[in-house]
Amino acid sequence: MIPRNIRTSLIWPMRIEIKGVVQGVGFRPTVYRIATAMGLRGYVQNLGSHVVIEVDRDAEAFVSQLQQSLPPLAELSEVRIKDGAILDDLGPGFRIIPSGTGIKGVGIPNDSAICANCRREMFNPADRRFQYPFTNCTDCGARFTIIEDLPYDREKTSMRDFPLCEDCRREYEDPADRRFHHQTISCPRCGPSFYLLDGKGQRMEGEPIKEFAGLLHDGAIGVAKSWGGMHICCTLATLPRLREWYRRKQKPFAVMVRDLEAAERYSTPSELEKEQLSSKHRPIVLVPKKEAEINELISPGLGNIGIFLPYTEMQHLLFSHLQEDALVMTSANVPGEPMVLRDEDALGLGAEYYLLHDREVLNRCDDSVLRVYGNKTFFLRKSRGHIPSGIPLPMQGEAVGVGAQESIAGAVAAGGTVFATQYIGDASSYGVLQFLEGSLAYQMRLLGVEGPRAVGIDLHPGYSTRRLGKELAERWKAELVEVQHHWAHAAALMVDAGLDEMVALTLDGTGYGADGVAWGGEVLHADFGSFTRVGHLQEIPLLGGEKAVYDVRRLAFGITEQLGISTDYFDDAQAQLLRKMMRSSPKTTSFGRVLDALACYFDVCDYRSYDGEPAMKLERHLENGRNVPIMVEREGNVIMSVPMFRGMVEAKGTPDDKAYSYVRALLKGLVDVAAEEAERHKLKHIGLTGGVSYNHTIASITEELVTRKGFLFAVPERLPNGDGCISTGQVAVALRKTQG
Numbered sequence: 001m002i003p004r005n006i007r008t009s010l011i012w013p014m015r016i017e018i019k020g021v022v023q024g025v026g027f028r029p030t031v032y033r034i035a036t037a038m039g040l041r042g043y044v045q046n047l048g049s050h051v052v053i054e055v056d057r058d059a060e061a062f063v064s065q066l067q068q069s070l071p072p073l074a075e076l077s078e079v080r081i082k083d084g085a086i087l088d089d090l091g092p093g094f095r096i097i098p099s100g101t102g103i104k105g106v107g108i109p110n111d112s113a114i115c116a117n118c119r120r121e122m123f124n125p126a127d128r129r130f131q132y133p134f135t136n137c138t139d140c141g142a143r144f145t146i147i148e149d150l151p152y153d154r155e156k157t158s159m160r161d162f163p164l165c166e167d168c169r170r171e172y173e174d175p176a177d178r179r180f181h182h183q184t185i186s187c188p189r190c191g192p193s194f195y196l197l198d199g200k201g202q203r204m205e206g207e208p209i210k211e212f213a214g215l216l217h218d219g220a221i222g223v224a225k226s227w228g229g230m231h232i233c234c235t236l237a238t239l240p241r242l243r244e245w246y247r248r249k250q251k252p253f254a255v256m257v258r259d260l261e262a263a264e265r266y267s268t269p270s271e272l273e274k275e276q277l278s279s280k281h282r283p284i285v286l287v288p289k290k291e292a293e294i295n296e297l298i299s300p301g302l303g304n305i306g307i308f309l310p311y312t313e314m315q316h317l318l319f320s321h322l323q324e325d326a327l328v329m330t331s332a333n334v335p336g337e338p339m340v341l342r343d344e345d346a347l348g349l350g351a352e353y354y355l356l357h358d359r360e361v362l363n364r365c366d367d368s369v370l371r372v373y374g375n376k377t378f379f380l381r382k383s384r385g386h387i388p389s390g391i392p393l394p395m396q397g398e399a400v401g402v403g404a405q406e407s408i409a410g411a412v413a414a415g416g417t418v419f420a421t422q423y424i425g426d427a428s429s430y431g432v433l434q435f436l437e438g439s440l441a442y443q444m445r446l447l448g449v450e451g452p453r454a455v456g457i458d459l460h461p462g463y464s465t466r467r468l469g470k471e472l473a474e475r476w477k478a479e480l481v482e483v484q485h486h487w488a489h490a491a492a493l494m495v496d497a498g499l500d501e502m503v504a505l506t507l508d509g510t511g512y513g514a515d516g517v518a519w520g521g522e523v524l525h526a527d528f529g530s531f532t533r534v535g536h537l538q539e540i541p542l543l544g545g546e547k548a549v550y551d552v553r554r555l556a557f558g559i560t561e562q563l564g565i566s567t568d569y570f571d572d573a574q575a576q577l578l579r580k581m582m583r584s585s586p587k588t589t590s591f592g593r594v595l596d597a598l599a600c601y602f603d604v605c606d607y608r609s610y611d612g613e614p615a616m617k618l619e620r621h622l623e624n625g626r627n628v629p630i631m632v633e634r635e636g637n638v639i640m641s642v643p644m645f646r647g648m649v650e651a652k653g654t655p656d657d658k659a660y661s662y663v664r665a666l667l668k669g670l671v672d673v674a675a676e677e678a679e680r681h682k683l684k685h686i687g688l689t690g691g692v693s694y695n696h697t698i699a700s701i702t703e704e705l706v707t708r709k710g711f712l713f714a715v716p717e718r719l720p721n722g723d724g725c726i727s728t729g730q731v732a733v734a735l736r737k738t739q740g
Contacts, residue, residue: 014059015084023152025073026138046099046151099151113311115140145228165190192359213321228365229339230332252299254306262325281385282311283368303620383423401727411727456730460512481734485511488729508690509592520590528736535637535673539587555597625660639669687714691722
C-alpha cells in the first residue's frame with residue numbers, strides 16, 4: 001500500500017523504494033515500459049534485495065499503474081514514496097542503470113515451470129529456439145537454483161559462463177521484447193547444452209534427449225540432470241528392476257506424467273489437486289491412486305501416489321520423444337546422502353545412461369512434496385518451486401535454527417521474517433550436514449546476516465544437528481538456545497498461523513522430552529517464551545530401544561503382553577527375552593509408535609523399511625473404518641492407550657472399524673485435555689501438528705472434535721507438518737529468549 005501521508009508534487013522528483021520478489025522477474029523492464037509510456041524522466045536500479053525508482057513527477061499514478069501490470073512472478077511486499085534526488089544529470093527519458101549494493105534481504109523468486117510462450121517457441125520449427133532445452137524468459141525458468149548472490153545480474157548466476165551472442169544481446173536490449181533485461185537469456189548458439197553419457201562416462205552420438213528417451217523406452221535406468229539436481233528415471237515397465245537395482249523394495253516412487261490427462265489415468269485428483277499439479281511450482285502431489293497393478297508397484301500398500309508434471313524444458317522435450325505417458329522420477333542420491341550435482345558423483349550411482357548438461361547447479365533443491373487437506377496445503381517437503389519464501393515473525397532480530405535430525409530444513413530470521421532453507425534430508429551423514437551448513441550460509445548471505453544473535457538446537461544429545469549448532473554458535477559468538485522438539489513444533493505452528501499462544505496436539509514418531517523420555521503424543525500449552533505439557537498418551541515400552549522403531553512387532557508385543565493378549569510374533573525363547581526387557585526398556589508416549597503397533601496388530605505392516613511406513617500403510621484402513629464404541633480411559637491428563645487397546649480388541653466390527661475407532665478415541669481424549677486447558681486460559685485456537693497430522697483421517701477427526709467444542713482449528717499451511725518446521729520454531733523461541 002502507498003502511505004497516505006505522502007507529499008506529492010507534479011514537478012518535484014520522487015524516490016520509490018520497493019521490496020518483495022523483484023529480482024529476476026522482469027520487474028525493471030516493466031518499470032521501464034510504464035515510465036516510458038507515461039513520459040517520465042528518471043531511472044530504475046537494483047539495490048541488493050530491493051529496487052529503487054526515481055521519477056520526475058506523478059509517483060502515485062506510476063505506482064498504481066505498476067501494481068496493475070506486475071510480471072507474473074513478481075510480488076510487492078512494501079512500497080515507499082519520498083522526496084527524490086535532482087535528476088538533471090541523468091539526461092532526458094527513463095533509464096535502467098547498473099545494479100548497486102544496498103540493503104540485503106531475499107528478493108528472488110522460486111524456480112518456476114516453463115511458461116506457455118516458451119513452450120510454443122520450443123516446439124515451433126521456425127523459431128530459433130526450436131527444441132532448445134534452456135528456453136526461458138522473465139516469466140519462467142530456474143532462479144533460486146542458479147543464483148549465487150544479489151543483486152540479480154548474470155555474473156552472479158551460473159549463466160555467467162555463457163556470454164550472450166548477438167541475437168540474444170538484441171533481445172536483451174529491446175524494450176519491446178519479453179526478454180528485455182532478462183539475465184539468463186540464451187539460445188543454442190551461446191547457451192548451455194545437454195550431452196549423453198554411457199555407464200562408463202563416455203559421450204554418445206546423436207541428439208541427447210531423443211536418444212535418452214529411446215533408451216528409457218527400451219528398459220534402461222538413467223539419470224537426468226535438472227535445474228536443482230538430478231533424477232534417477234525409468235519407465236513404469238522397468239520399475240521392478242529399478243526396485244532391485246536401487247534396493248528400495250517398499251518405499252514409494254514419485255511419477256512424472258506427460259499431462260493432467262495422463263495423471264487421471266493413474267489417479268483421481270480433485271480440482272484443487274489439479275491446480276497444484278499444474279501450478280507454476282509443479283510440486284509432487286500425493287493424490288488418491290486408482291486400483292491397478294502398476295500403481296500398487298509404484299506405492300505398495302498406500303492409498304495414494306505421488307504425481308507431478310514436467311516443469312523444465314528438457315522434461316517437456318523428453319516426453320515429446322517418449323512413447324510412454326509416465327516416468328519414475330526420484331532424487332538421484334546414494335541413500336542417506338544429498339542429491340548428486342556433479343558428473344563424477346552421478347557416475348558413481350551405477351546407472352546405465354546419463355543425460356547431463358554443462359550449467360552448474362548453485363543451489364541443490366529437491367522437488368517439493370505436498371498433499372491437499374480440504375482447502376489447505378500440507379507440505380511434506382518444501383523445496384523446489386517454493387523456496388525461498390518468508391513468513392512474518394512477531395519479533396525482530398537475527399537467529400538461526402538447525403532443525404532436528406530427520407527431514408530437516410534450516411531457518412534464518414532477519415528483519416521480522418523467517419526464511420526456511422530448502423529441504424535438506426536426514427542428518428545422518430557428513431554430506432547432509434555440509435549441505436545444511438552451506439544452505440544456511442547462502443540464506444544468510446542473501447539476507448545480509450553476518451553475526452546472528454542466537455542459534456536454536458534440539459534437546460536430543462545424539463543429534464548431529466545439535467553438534468553443528470554448537471559449532472556455529474561458537475563461530476558467531478551467538479547464544480545457544482535449546483528448544484524441546486514438540487515445543488518447536490508448536491512454535492512453528494504459531495508462526496504459520498500468526499498466533500502468539502495456543503494449545504496444540506503435537507503428534508509424531510519421536511522427540512526428546514524434557515524428562516528424557518521419548519515424547520510424541522503430547523498436548524502442549526505454548527507461547528514463544530515457555531510451554532506446559534498439559535497431557536499426553538500413556539508411555540509404552542520400546543523393547544530394544546531403536547530396534548522397536550524398525551521391528552514394530554516389538555511395539556505390538558509390548559502392548560499386548562501387558563494386557564495378557566496372546567500373539568505369535570516371536571517364538572518362546574524370543575518372547576521370554578523380551579518379557580525380561582520390559583522392566584528396563586526405554587518408554588515412549590509417541591502417537592506414531594502406537595500407529596505402528598496398530599499396523600502390526602492388524603497385519604498391515606510389521607517392519608519399517610522407510611520412515612513412517614507402518615503408519616502410512618495403516619491410513620487407507622483408517623479411511624475405510626466406521627466408528628464403534630470404545631471408551632476413553634484417562635488417568636488425570638494421561639490418555640491410557642494400553643487399556644484402551646483392550647477395548648479395541650473386544651469391540652465389534654471389522655479390523656478397519658476397530659483401528660479407526662481406537663484412533664478416534666485416543667484423539668478424543670487428547671482433544672478433551674486440550675479443550676479444558678484452552679477454556680481455562682480463554683484461548684480460541686487448538687492446533688494439530690507433527691508428522692502424524694499428515695494423515696487425513698487423523699486431521700479430519702481432530703478438526704471435527706475441536707470445532708464441535710467451539711474452538712478454532714489450526715494446522716500448518718506454509719510450513720511442513722513434520723520435522724521440516726522444527727528450525728522455524730527454534731528460531732522463534734531463540735529470538736524471544738534473547739529479547740528477555
